[in-house]
Amino acid sequence: MTALAPEGTGAPGRARLAARTLRSDRWWLQPLITVSVLVAFIVYSTVRAFENANYFAEPYISPFYSPCITTACEGNTFPELFDGPAFLTPALYILIVPLGFRLTCYYYRKAYYRAFWLSPPACAVAEPHAKYTGETRFPLLFQNLHRYFFYAGLVFNVILTYDALLAFRNAEGEWFHMGLGTLVLLTNAVLLWLYSLSCHSCRHIVGGRLVHFSRHPVRYKAWTFVSKLNPKHMQYAWISLVFVAFTDLYVRLLATGAIDDPRFF
Amino acid sequence: MSYEANLRVWRGDADGGELQDFTVTVNEGEVVLDILHRLQATQTPDLAVRWNCKAGKCGSCSAEVNGRPRLMCLTRMGTFEPDESITITPLRAFPVVRDLVTDVSYNYDKAREMPPFVPPERDADGNHRMQQIDVERSQEFRKCIECFLCQDVCHVVRDHEDNKPAFAGPRYLMRLAELDMHPLDGVDRRRLAQDHFGLGMCNITKCCSEVCPEGIKITDNALIPMKERVVDRKYVPPTWLGNAIRRRRQ
Ligand code: SF4
Ligand code: SF4
Ligand code: FES
Ligand code: FES
Numbered sequence: 035m036t037a038l039a040p041e042g043t044g045a046p047g048r049a050r051l052a053a054r055t056l057r058s059d060r061w062w063l064q065p066l067i068t069v070s071v072l073v074a075f076i077v078y079s080t081v082r083a084f085e086n087a088n089y090f091a092e093p094y095i096s097p098f099y100s101p102c103i104t105t106a107c108e109g110n111t112f113p114e115l116f117d118g119p120a121f122l123t124p125a126l127y128i129l130i131v132p133l134g135f136r137l138t139c140y141y142y143r144k145a146y147y148r149a150f151w152l153s154p155p156a157c158a159v160a161e162p163h164a165k166y167t168g169e170t171r172f173p174l175l176f177q178n179l180h181r182y183f184f185y186a187g188l189v190f191n192v193i194l195t196y197d198a199l200l201a202f203r204n205a206e207g208e209w210f211h212m213g214l215g216t217l218v219l220l221t222n223a224v225l226l227w228l229y230s231l232s233c234h235s236c237r238h239i240v241g242g243r244l245v246h247f248s249r250h251p252v253r254y255k256a257w258t259f260v261s262k263l264n265p266k267h268m269q270y271a272w273i274s275l276v277f278v279a280f281t282d283l284y285v286r287l288l289a290t291g292a293i294d295d296p297r298f299f
Numbered sequence: 300m301s302y303e304a305n306l307r308v309w310r311g312d313a314d315g316g317e318l319q320d321f322t323v324t325v326n327e328g329e330v331v332l333d334i335l336h337r338l339q340a341t342q343t344p345d346l347a348v349r350w351n352c353k354a355g356k357c358g359s360c361s362a363e364v365n366g367r368p369r370l371m372c373l374t375r376m377g378t379f380e381p382d383e384s385i386t387i388t389p390l391r392a393f394p395v396v397r398d399l400v401t402d403v404s405y406n407y408d409k410a411r412e413m414p415p416f417v418p419p420e421r422d423a424d425g426n427h428r429m430q431q432i433d434v435e436r437s438q439e440f441r442k443c444i445e446c447f448l449c450q451d452v453c454h455v456v457r458d459h460e461d462n463k464p465a466f467a468g469p470r471y472l473m474r475l476a477e478l479d480m481h482p483l484d485g486v487d488r489r490r491l492a493q494d495h496f497g498l499g500m501c502n503i504t505k506c507c508s509e510v511c512p513e514g515i516k517i518t519d520n521a522l523i524p525m526k527e528r529v530v531d532r533k534y535v536p537p538t539w540l541g542n543a544i545r546r547r548r549q
Contacts, residue, residue, distance in 0.1 A: 042458035047394035049401075050315050056366030056386050140503055140523055147502045154454040157506035158366055158391075166459045168500035175499070178526070178534040234519070238527035245482055248430035264519065 041164050054160040061156035068149035071272070078279055079129075082286070086123035091288035091295070093203045094215045097222055098282045099125050101193045111200060112193070128190075132278075135187040138180040140234045141271045181235040191230055195223045204297070213295040215284060222281040225274040232263035232270050301326050304334065304376065305384035310346070312397045318386065325376050331387065332360055332371040335399075347398035355512055358446030362399050363388045368448040368510045392450065392457040405456075406447050409467045412496075413474055417485040433482035440477040440521060442513040443470060449507035449517060455500045466497035469507035469517050476521035479528060489532035492525055501526075 038044030038052050055061070082089075082098050089099040090109035102111060104118040104127065118127065136142050147153050154161040169177050198219040204211040230236065241257025244250055263270075287293045304325045307318045323338050332350055339346045351357040353372045360371040365379075365386050379385055393401040418427055450468040451457065467475075475492045478484045492498040503526075505518045515521075532538065 039458070041460060043391045045460035047313050048391060049309055049389045049395040050311060050317070051309065051388060051391065053366075056363065056388060058365045058383075058386075143502065144504050147504050153502060154458065154504060154506065157452050157509050158363065158368060158457075161454055161458050163458075166455065166462065166500070168455060168497075168502050170497075170499035174502075175534075178530045181527075181530065234523045235527060238524060242524050243528060243531060245433070245480060246430070247432045247436075254432065265516075 039160055042160055055156075055158055057156070057158060061159055065149035065152075065155050068145050071276075072146070072149070075275060075279055079282075082282055083125040083129055084123060086125075088286045088289035089125070089282070091215075091285055092205045093201050093207070094219060094285050094288065094295075095197055095200075096282040096285040097194055097197075097219075097278050098129070099123075100197050101128060101190075103127060111197060131183065131186045131190055135180075135183040136271075136275070138177050138183055139271065140180070141268050143177060145271075181239065184230065184233055184235045184239075187226075187230050191223065191226050194219075194226060198223045210299075211297065212299055213297040215288065215295045216298075218281050218284050222274075222277050225270065225277050228263065229267070229270040229274040231260060232267040234264065234267070236260055237264050302381045304379075304381065306334065306338065307384055307386040308335070308338070308346070308399070309386075309388040310343075310398050311395070313395055316395070316398075318388070320384075325381075327377075329376050330372055331364055331369075331374040331376065331385070334376060335371065335387070347396070347400045349400050356444055358444035361390055361446045361448050361451065363391060363451075368452045370446060370448070370512050373512055390447070390451040392453070393447075403447050403450075405463060406445070406450055406468070406470065409471045409496075410474075412467070413471060414478075414486055414488065414491065416478055416481065416483075418483045419485055427483055429482045436520070437477040437480045439515055440473050442515055443473070444513060445470070446512060448510045448512065452506045452510045453501075454504070454506065455497070455502075462497070462500060466500050469501070469522065472496060472498055472501065472525060473515070473517050473521040476525040476528075479525065487532070489525075489529045493529045493533060498522070498525060498529060 039054070043051065079098065089096040092109065095102065095109060095111045100111065102109070102124045103115045104124050105114045105116070106118060106120065107114060107124050118124070148155060152161050153163060153166065169175060198216070201216040201219045202212055203209050237257065237260045240260050241247065241250065241253040244253060247254040247257070288295055301324055303322050306321045306323055308321060310316055310319050321338055321342060323334050325334055332353060335346065335348050339348065350360040350372065352359070355370055355373040361368065362371050363369070364371065364374050368390065387399065389395050389399045390401045393403050393405060396402050421427055447470065450470050453469055455466050456463050456468060472492065475488045475496060478486070479488045501522055503518055503523060507517045508519065511517060
């Protein structure tokens, strides 16, 4: 038993109950899983973003380093646009987009507000903060810019799809070959598309903002399609996150020579 | 098959109260509300409990069972272990009247603040016309039975009494979304939703959707779409800049 929370469930007039929650199920399990997976991903991707090596194994490039836009890049997958200072790895120029996209995503917001900020840790479990203003002020007001990260994310999806197509070559650069890595890159691209197309901002942009669906039959169709994907947005968010890391790991294992890419043809 | 269940029921009023232990007979197929009625009939004739339809349609019997906001008439005893003790308390976001009955007038106050539906002029034959696909989306929100479980679970007010004046709660933010999506409504409710009814306080953590007995996807289908509509109106960079300049001029 904890003390009454005078700003919340212990406010004057409400039923006197000191318990922060009377839930008897394992409500802490979900936030615990969220924290574990997200922390694991953050640690892994940070290490990889600073490693600045082992992200290219002909013909595959890791999604963490694509599009590789500086002259410091390994391999030749994307126009090299400028010389960067050596201490900035090619990954650091681009990670802001996927990071911003996921950070402002309506689903991830729910996940980290609950699991990291405990606001609330679970339904009907009191949060530990005395004051709460939600997304009405700086910096959380900027969550409202999610749609711009969505647009930028689409550009990345196109590039990663292009990378998957380039993976239909062999080490000599000849087309119409395929290996396990091709499949990995292709799956990664498909999952990213599913994640992006099921996005709430996407749903709004394609048709959700309309009042008269009947006057816009094509956009109504598009909205209906996105609305079918949207309920699975959470699943796509997790699967695509884990798979991006796996794709990177696969390329790393090839690049370091730890494994060989099984070639199909 | 009958068994004796351990019940812990909150009894008291605004001045104080506590959980009291009872042992009550449970028969197969019964719901929590049945057990409270038996408790009332056999041991505590003065137990205050609000109910009406016993069919999950009137929204009166809202309470918290083992810490979860639920309709007592839809909570089957079969979902608990026979030896589990079951805790029943009034809704913890609203002032208590007595025992399991709370004063939910916060919700009625918010309902009164909602700007009403404003239809256009009627067609020449005296009718209003609209297409089914244009109203379909908001029909989901009309399933609401006003049980206020979503209002009770929402941490914005549950954990912060001081937010009540500024926050209308999921049920009424959903009402704004319903009207904003309505093909015949003539009022722009986007600014109002953000500036007056506190949509920005919602952090889309979805507890309202989790507890809704009607299974309405409040967050996904009403609150998030409404947030996106507010972005169109308030936070698209040209609009944002324009508003900032206008404010400086004034
Ligand atoms: S999603 Fe928003 S309105 Fe619903 S319970 Fe959470 S904070 Fe409240
Ligand atoms: S939206 Fe659902 S939970 Fe909220 S008052 Fe209506 S029926 Fe109850
Ligand atoms: S990416 Fe999750 S809501 Fe847009
Ligand atoms: S008594 Fe009507 S909803 Fe439970």
